[in-house]
Amino acid sequence: SQQGEEDPQALSIQEGENATMNCSYKTSINNLQWYRQNSGRGLVHLILIRSNEREKHSGRLRVTLDTSKKSSSLLITASRAADTASYFCATDRGSTLGRLYFGRGTQLTVWP
């Protein structure tokens, strides 16, 4: 079964706007990760946030984690056409084996 559930399923914005994607999960976690997938390609790791962290930044990316609500958000600021991709959250369900459980993803389209 899917661990993460991203919403929205699809998001369409103009270049320069901010894009916010959300992820909810059901079990306890050690960390939560976000990945990006360009069309026809493999996934690329973007950022990892640990369960004891509330916010993390990497360039134009900002991730928040609320373990009490079992939810996370990914904010991409000043979006570019090159940010067009699918974005997935993944959790470990508390395991230390390195196994990940992915959500269904948000398809982001950024129009020039």
Add this chain to the structure above:
Amino acid sequence: NAGVTQTPKFQVLKTGQSMTLQCAQDMNHNSMYWYRQDPGMGLRLIYYSASEGTTDKGEVPNGYNVSRLNKREFSLRLESAAPSQTSVYFCASVVEDTKYEQYFGPGTRLTVT
């Protein structure tokens, strides 16, 4: 440094045929994974290998077998392909120091008719 490589990129099989998907990584990672990605389903773990010589089932192992040939290579075998196995297959390995960040290969697009 090629990262994670997968062969073939595309494959069409008839129902009942067998084939092996190959995966290799040159990053000296211990753990490797096989996923399948279906439209609207995200990625689901088929099998994984925490180290050379060990393999374990993931969420959807039925119809598949794996071999961890050595530290670099982790292959996925379909013994008798079924249309339900039409999917995109991804291999990944994990960064040891962070343990959780996974590097993905480019995928194999498999169609079973």
